[in-house]
Amino acid sequence: MTRSTMKIERFRAILDSYGARSDAWPEAERDAATALIETSADAKNLLEAGGALDHMLDRVPAPQPADDAYLRRLAEIPAISGHQTRRAARGGRAGSDDHGQAAVLSWFRPTGFAVQLTGLAAAGILGLMLGFSNFSTGPESIERIDASAYLFENPSIVADIELVD
Amino acid sequence: MGDTPKKPGKTGRASFGLSAESDRVLVRQVAEGNEAAYAVLVTRHTNRHLAFAERVLADRAEAEDAVQEAFLKLWSRANSFDPAAAKFTTWFYRVVLNQCLDRKRKKRPESLPEGFDGVDEREDPLGAYEEGEIASYVKRKLDQLPERQRYAITLCYYEGLSNKEAAEILGLGVKALESLLTRGRKRLKKAMNNQIRNYLDKS
Secondary structure, three states: OOOOOOOHHHHHHHHHHHOOOHHHOOHHHHHHHHHHHHHOHHHHHHHHHHHHHHHHHOOOOOOOOOOHHHHHHHHOHHHHHOOHHHHHHOOOOOOHHHHHHHHHHHHHOHHHHHHHHHHHHHHHHHHHHHHHHOOOOOHHHHHHHHHHHHHHHOHHHHHHHHHHO | OOOOOOOOOOOOOOOOOHHHOOHHHHHHHHHOOOHHHHHHHHHHHHHHHHHHHHHHHOOHHHHHHHHHHHHHHHHHHHHHOOOOOOOHHHHHHHHHHHHHHHHHHHOOOOOOOOOOOOOOOOOOHHHHOOHHHHHHHHHHHHHOOOHHHHHHHHHHHHOOOOHHHHHHHHOOOHHHHHHHHHHHHHHHHHHOHHHHHHHHHHO
């Protein structure tokens, strides 16, 4: 589009969609819109009115930048996830990648980390209690091991138990 | 900035010079396991994508989790980026947006606060606010927009993306994007009619 071809209707449509800041206008139409403002009083009036909403939108402050701790967490993703998720993505079984990601992310979250530590501690205590109370082997032992493993994989259950206590 | 492949450093020791590389080169090196290239992308892109996620989710902690998941996807699936199909930033905005949408889907709907859509009885509600509250007032109006209209305004107005990039991220044509923008802005003007009139009277 050349500088002289924009009609006032199109200029109005640009303001309605993109607002009055020229850097937000479609690049291909920017010069033509600027030229229209220079020659048309109607375009100038529309521009002034169009700036009011932008003024309101500009009152919302930009979100805070990331802090150093968060950037470190992101940078540590390769080290924490290792190459497991990469292997899974390259042809592991279906869903294994998501499972791996979920596991990695849960370690990153402070709450996830605390719950998992609690889970480890509780599973350890449970194992000791079971070990002292009954030394027999056989099917029951397998059940105990399964129970411990279940607690490892479901730390929220441990959290529930603690709440009851 | 050339696209000549360089030997990737597996552990991040070979980071010298990487910060000057293009996103496209860095992503290819990430796909080969180069942690230093990944670290450069984190430094370069975290803030803008975190800001975008926060605007989409209206929650900082959720936004941080969404961006974290997006970077994990980048690390594990960098080879799914096709440089012939899109710029890295456009592709990564899409990854982040998808993470945000997943979170919104999983989140239980919250009960609306009391008087959330009540009419402000004050003659000049915005004028009666403290300066710090004006931002919250406008932000609340933005958050009440239909989602796609809000994403379109966020990408074009706040993120400063071109209409083509924003349309691509939202999976729309440019005309459809413009329609969303127009409807969104019209709705905002209506919602803040008094304040806009005041502003125009004073200016």
